Amino acid sequence: MKRSTDRILTTHTGSLPRPADLLGMLEAVDAGTPVDAEAFAARVESATRDIVRQQAAAGIDVVNDGEQGKVGYSTYVRQRLTGFGGQSEVKGRADWADFPEAAARAERRAHVLRPACNGPVGWKDRAAVDRDIATFRAALSGVSVTEAFMTAASPGVIAHFLPNQHYPSREAYLARLVDVMKEEYDAIHRAGFLLQVDCPDLAMGRHLAFPEASNAEFVKIAEANIEALNHALRDIPPDQMRLHLCWGNYVGPHHRDIPLREIIRAVLKARPQGLSFEGANCRHEHEWVVFREVKLPDDKVIIPGVLDSTTNFIEHPELVAQRIVRYAEVVGRERVMVGSDCGFATFGRSNLVEPEIAWAKLAVMAEGAKIASAQLWR
Numbered sequence: 001m002k003r004s005t006d007r008i009l010t011t012h013t014g015s016l017p018r019p020a021d022l023l024g025m026l027e028a029v030d031a032g033t034p035v036d037a038e039a040f041a042a043r044v045e046s047a048t049r050d051i052v053r054q055q056a057a058a059g060i061d062v063v064n065d066g067e068q069g070k071v072g073y074s075t076y077v078r079q080r081l082t083g084f085g086g087q088s089e090v091k092g093r094a095d096w097a098d099f100p101e102a103a104a105r106a107e108r109r110a111h112v113l114r115p116a117c118n119g120p121v122g123w124k125d126r127a128a129v130d131r132d133i134a135t136f137r138a139a140l141s142g143v144s145v146t147e148a149f150m151t152a153a154s155p156g157v158i159a160h161f162l163p164n165q166h167y168p169s170r171e172a173y174l175a176r177l178v179d180v181m182k183e184e185y186d187a188i189h190r191a192g193f194l195l196q197v198d199c200p201d202l203a204m205g206r207h208l209a210f211p212e213a214s215n216a217e218f219v220k221i222a223e224a225n226i227e228a229l230n231h232a233l234r235d236i237p238p239d240q241m242r243l244h245l246c247w248g249n250y251v252g253p254h255h256r257d258i259p260l261r262e263i264i265r266a267v268l269k270a271r272p273q274g275l276s277f278e279g280a281n282c283r284h285e286h287e288w289v290v291f292r293e294v295k296l297p298d299d300k301v302i303i304p305g306v307l308d309s310t311t312n313f314i315e316h317p318e319l320v321a322q323r324i325v326r327y328a329e330v331v332g333r334e335r336v337m338v339g340s341d342c343g344f345a346t347f348g349r350s351n352l353v354e355p356e357i358a359w360a361k362l363a364v365m366a367e368g369a370k371i372a373s374a375q376l377w378r
Contacts (some may be wrong), residue, residue, distance in 0.1 A: 001194055001273050002062065002147045002240045007373040008324055009061040010366050011303060012195060013244055013276060014151040015073050015343030016055075016066035017355035022047050023348055025104060026071040030348075031078060044069040045135050052139040058359055059204075060365025061146040062194070062337065065136040072347040073198055074153040078115050080125045081180060086118030088163045094211035095256040116165045121176050124268030129184050133191045139347040149194035149242065152184050154202040154230060156201035156225035160209055174225070178232040178342045189236045196242045196276070197233070201225055202267055207256035215262050222263055226270050229294045242274025242303065243267070247284065249342035251310050251352060264294050278341040279304030279323065280315070288323075291330045302331060305366065307361045310352045314360050317355045320368025325375055333376045338369055 002009060018026065022043045028035050040265070051066035061121055070076035078084035096103040132150070140148055142280070155177035164173040188195045202225060206218045213221070233241060245267055247257040267275065278284045288304070296302065306323045320338075328336045345351040345356040353361065 001241065001301060004336055005334055006377065008328070008333065008376070009146060009337045010369050011060060011149070011339045012055075012064075012338055012362060013305070013309070013340050013343045014064055014067055014198065015070075015345045016051055016068075016344045017351055017358060018066075018068055018348070019043075019047055022068065026069075027348060028077075030071040030075075045138065048135050048139040052136075052145075052360060053322055054218075055362070056143050056145055058362040059369075060148060060362060063145045063147075064149050064151060064196075065132065065139065067151060067343070069132055069135065073151060073343060074157045074259075075114070075347070077153055077158055077181075078162060078305055080123065080128045081121055082124045083117050083119040083121040083166065084115045084162055086116035086165045087115035088114050088165070093250075093252060094207045095253040099253060112138070114161060116163050116168070117173060118165045119164070121180055123180065123183070124145050126183065129187045133187065133193070136193070137191070147194060149196050150188045151196045152181065152188060154197045154199045154201065154225070155228050156205070157179055157198055160201045160205055164262045174228045178228050182232045182235075185232060186235060189240055194240060194242060195233075195236060195272075196244055196274075197229065197272065198244045199225070199229065199270075200244070200246045200248065203245050203258060203260075204262060206258040208248065213257070215258055218258060219263060219266055222270070223266050223269070226266060230269075236271075238271050238273040238299065241272035242276055242301075243270050243272040244276040244342075246278050246342045249309055249346050249350075249352075254283040257283055260284065261290045261293065263372040264290055266293075268297060268300065272276035273299060274301045274303055274337070276303035276339055277305065279327070280306050280308045280341050281310065282308075283308070284341075285323070288326050288330065291327065296331045296335065301335045301337060301341045302327060303337045306338045307340040307365050309340050309342040309344055310356050312353055314357060315364055315368070317367040317371055320365055321371035321375070324372035326370060328372070328376050338365060340365070
């Protein structure tokens with residue numbers, strides 16, 4: 001994993017807007033509707049080529065495939081794995097529950113159905129991982145970037161979005177997910193790409209999955225998820241991985257978000273060297289001070305979000321630079337890379353930021369990183 005040795009490096013969280021026609025294909029696949037396999041593969045390939053070039057043009061140093069072949073950053077696994085034929089009801093978010101009238105207006109889709117695990121989990125399309133890798137490798141040809149990463153769902157976030165209705169316990173379900181997903185993680189590493197494991201379960205899980213638990217009780221749950229994750233990542237060097245932490249990429253009160261200081265010590269026990277987390281939105285921007293209180297281990301690098309991924313406001317480059325400098329002055333400039341709070345299209349059409357504005361925000365991040373670098377290396 002590259003460090004910011006002579007300037008602040010830029011990246012993002014993973015998901016980027018998909019073209020409308022590709023999104024239609026992805027949604028058809030997700031719904032179980034047959035699509036022309038060759039046409040779908042060709043469109044994913046062309047969209048990935050375009051998205052890599054767009055990132056480079058926007059000034060992003062560490063790029064990925066934009067998750068162009070996935071309808072969702074976590075639920076994509078149900079097309080690749082067996083065992084997900086059940087249904088689970090998505091309940092209202094606990095933070096909205098404190099504002100029932102607002103919730104009634106804003107949560108009109110509170111009873112959306114999602115699959116659940118209702119059978120043994122195993123691979124049914126292991127080749128999909130290799131296709132993603134080959135597509136991304138081809139898209140990088142002729143493009144000058146600093147480094148490349150690929151994302152994969154953590155066992156904990158899969159268990160969150162696709163809940164267990166089959167295994168005798170949550171622990172047994174996690175253990176099976178570890179064994180299966182390890183193959184995807186190892187394949188990405190063997191291909192020479194940085195692996196980013198997406199772990200919103202370590203923060204978002206507090207108010208969405210375990211709202212009745214105390215913070216201390218939730219930390220123990222998070223620690224168990226981290227132990228499972230570390231086991232899945234045991235054969236990959238820490239400096240070849242990064243972890244994304246977030247509290248849910250949605251517009252809402254978020255006043256029930258567990259504070260970073262409550263979970264940071266547990267999260268820092270995860271094997272990945274890089275830690276990506278929300279640092280720009282109005283609920284979490286102030287938490288840069290946590291790194292004054294909790295020493296960042298010498299082998300860790302932070303990737304704070306300096307762009308809010310839920311608003312169409314385009315941050316001012318000077319504000320981006322201020323956010324970067326704050327972190328760099330606390331942990332050291334070489335241990336800061338910057339990105340977005342979360343993805344810009346985490347679940348298909350869920351993008352809260354208009355696609356063309358997302359690209360404008362990313363370009364501003366690159367501009368702000370240049371301003372910060374001029375201050376930090378003068």
